[in-house]
Amino acid sequence: MPALWLLGVTGCGAPAEPPAPVPSSPSATPRQPAGEPGEGTVTIEGQDEAETVQRWTPPSVQIDPDQRAQARRAAQAALREGRLYATGDDAIPIWLALLEQDPRDQRARAGLRQARTALLAQADALLQQQLQQRQALAEAAGIALVLLTIAPEDEQVRRLQRQVETAQRAVAFNRAGEDDLRAGRIGEEGDGALDNFREALALDPDNARARQGLAAAESGLIARAENAARAGDFATAGTWLAEASKVRDASPTIADAFERIEAVRTATLARLRDQGLRDLATPQGLKAAREKLEAAMRIALPGDAAVALLRGRIELATHYGSFRPGQVFSDALRDGGRGPQMTVVPHGGFQMGAGPSEPGASDAERPSHYVRFERGFAMAITEVTVADFARFVKSANARPRATRRGHSIVYDERSGNFIRRSGVDWQSDYDGGRALANHPVMHVSVRDAEAYANWLSEQTGRSYRLPSEAEFEYALRAGSSGRFPWGDAGLPPEDSGNFTGSQDVSPSGRHWANAFIGYGDGYWGAAPVGSFRPNAWGLHDMSGNLSEWVADCWHASYRRAPSDGVAWFNPGCRGRVIRGGNWANAPEQTRAAWRQSQDSDTTSGRIGFRLVRGI
Template sequence: MRTGTEGRTDLRASARTLGWTLTLLACACSRAPEPPAAEAPPPGASAATAGGPQVTVRGDERDAVFEVWTPPPVEIAPDADRRALRRQAAAALEQGRLYEDAEAAVPLYLALLRADADDAVARRGLGRARQALLRAGRQALDAVAADADADGVALRRATALAAVARAVAAEDAQVQALQQAVERARRVAELDRAGEEDLRAGRLDGPGEGALGYFREALALAPEDPRARQGLAAVESALIDRAEAAARSVDFEAAGHWLEQAQAVRGDAAGAVADARGRVDAIREGHILALRDAALRDLLQPTGLRQARARLAEALRIAPPGHAVVAQLRERIDLVTHYGVFRPGQVFTDALADGSRGPQMVVVPHGAFRMGAEDSDPQAADAEKPAHYVRFDRGFAMSLTEVTVAEFGRYVAATGARPRATRRGNSIVYDERSGNFVRRSGVDWRSSYDGSPARPNDPVLHVSVHDAEAYAAWLSEQTGRHYRLPSEAEFEYALRAGTRGRYPWGDDPVPPERVGNLTGGEDVSPSGRRWNNAFAGYGDGYWGIAPVGRFAPNAWGLHDLAGNASEWVADCWHASYRRAPADGAPWFNPGCRTRVVRGGSWAGSPAQTRAAWRAPMDSDMTSGRVGFRLVRGI
């Protein structure tokens, strides 16, 4: 028998050709003695071998040649008592001593027939011995098939019995069937041994070798072979072990590969692979949950976002598609990426140093929009073009309403500030008697649109852009957060709130009911005046400024962007949007004197209520139509 890889290859080739080999063996009569003819010891047999039964292997085992039995020599003298020899042979047959020595049944019967070929008693006795050999051979094979032959004794006995039976009656069909069954059992045993050797060495499957291939070939020859079946179960178990080891090493791709290999071994008839999948999934789930928990802890750290993203990437690598925990973690990281600790639409206030609260803020979602007027808008000015896309990679917070008189007054009281109109002693107000806007003395931030005392919850008017920036700086100092005027892009983005139309509400020139404090054809002044240029059929109940928040918010929760007071923004005036920032940042030139005002007002024409409307204004200008609101980074 060859050993090593070459031997296993020869064995597998031999097993594949077993069918035609057995046919050849059944015909290879010239290789074995033909009973009942007289047989002599093989040439060159020594005196020592002549004293016992001899089984000789002829030829190369790769050719699957059967073992040949040489009977021990039995000499019968011419005057010997043959009747006594017949009784001796019959007694040996009865005792089951068939071929083991010169006093066994088969050697005695063969010797009697050599002495007298017509000895009918010996011939019948030899026939009974042949049947006994066949029965014993089949019993030995049954022991092999029942996996009761761990030490190979039964298979060796079956091999010897088949060789003796062949020596007795090589042409007998039952003998030939036994020979073939024995050879098949020997081949199966060799395949089982080779498979077990590879299994111990960890060679489960592979070209030219592998336990799985050997066991499968054994089962192709003997479908009920218990050793091969046990071997397949062991291969399956080893593949499952590899899968679980890979899972513990966080290599779930390899774990899946080994589980697929294990599934293919036996089709998972016993459910072992399904159980293993459950264990691998549990290991995977544990890793995913650990990554989720670690990422959430990272997000609590000021600089933990990058590490949280790395953990998300690892979770995405090992998780199956659509995993709920990973999807939630991705959403959480996206929220932190775009909103910090906030959520879009969240309303909050910051605490001031004295324990009071700042203005209410709402988180505006990140995103992109097309800023400016389209060429199709007949009322568009050149300064509102070209329309261009602006993207906000991070959300921001904007005050729900314009800054109120009360909120601005807190700043003045705390700092002793003297806003521009206070220092100058006048501002522009609406004059009811003339129906025009005029400059009037004694008007400042405490005044309403017409110069009368303002209510605490009115938007603060008569402030310059520098007054608004000074208030934002004070609020930043008080809260520890960065407040500022919105950029033009932020204002228009928030004003549109996800819509795309000529007006903040869309393209319809008729405003929806109670959309804001606009110039409506149904509005009437205290003296009965009406607007010459207004939205026909619209009335909001106010001539002049309205308290903040009296009208419905837009889709993002913001009030009064479309009306009430026009508002300062942070940008310097530019005659068009050519080369304007695409990221929504303020377009600011240090030292510029002309700033931008955005948004319709209680006294703005329909054209000035369009979403893209913008106007230049001197930075020291104060008016009863202009206020401001703030944004804050998040």
């Protein structure tokens, strides 16, 4: 109930000085519920969300002019008791009413300054409060609105408003991060706890709650790494540990976790080695020993002594060392990842080149000659992808040829021709657009391909290289001897590869002038690797998609060509060989024996590569 010096309380009073517009503070609320007689309210103005403004409207107080001295005493008493703004009996509404009657009332102005100082102190204490932060920030926001009404131009008040808004945003990010952690959304790939805690720290670098959140996220990633290691999946363990190492700089917990994981790896490898050696001592133990080796290779780092010992013993016991024909595997990389998937090509022999009467053949494909491989080799199942090549570029800080040169050869949809275009490199597609990660990498020279092979060799401790011409044709034929990789039929089998088919249509409606009649694969340009059925040896896109670099120098015929399948290479040669048809080749260029010369610096939207490695 207001004191006797009040004539009454209405809802139409106004402050002595008009408040400046205040930016919206979503969590700010008045200390008391609005809408009751004699109490201040927060109003929201503006039709647009971007223009929404919150204001504090003080309780309206009417004072009998003869009772001003009594009103001043009541305001001072309210100030001493800490009753500052919530009702019409509090200090600030009374002083505002006094100033409304007499704007020159210096005692009322002095009282408002005292109240402002007290409110600033209250708000600062609330901002420092660690417990019940949301409630404290809501109260601080309410105080900020009151201060902006009575002192809109005061820099301390403006600073308080900014502090409140920043703190509210930091609390919101921390709460979202904690919710993400409880839901298992650590956010190592974005949009999770890590992002939220980092956003909070960007607002407040000393925010202890956000730092604790990052530590908890790091612990979650370490737990995933250790669980993966205990399950025998050390590649995944390495990935999680690498993600954990990015959370905080120089965190000692990472080194401790690495030692624990490596201890599990070492013990697992020692057990597999001993079991494999015992298997080899039994008459039928070769298969079991190979299984132990395969398990060890999946988890071992390059150069591991336990794996090296077991592999060496098995190589003495079988023609394929530690492998078998058709086996699929990938080598571990030093960074915890895996190399390209490889398959073991069976050893054997074949007739290489074109026969004397083969339609469409050239003298460069003759004479046909017998080649034999005394030992199998491993070949990549698909062409090297953009993602594979990107890992090399980043790790080796490489600058491939097209990147340095600034252009490459692409297909121009407007003219229907292949043209040189600036700004195209290994990250580009056949038409110069951005290539997808699972597309075969193109616009690479043969030297770029060899640099990738050298890097992969260093990463894995294995010998990777470009295939020889003989290895490529042998793997392309996969045991067949016809004119085309699929035999002598002039039409490719359905889903057998990305070739020029009469049913293929370009984005602007073009058709091939020289194509396999009645065939269509749905692509104009390169397709993602592995989009079509593999050949009999499990290899994809050997005769289509992209032509591929091989290790040999160009020779105009096969006279004096090696018979053991090694690359026919002359140091310093610039003319190199590409093999296998591509998405824009004529049908006769899709034959199994087709070969073509290319300058070693050539980069094009029709040429990629794959690798082999010894076993």
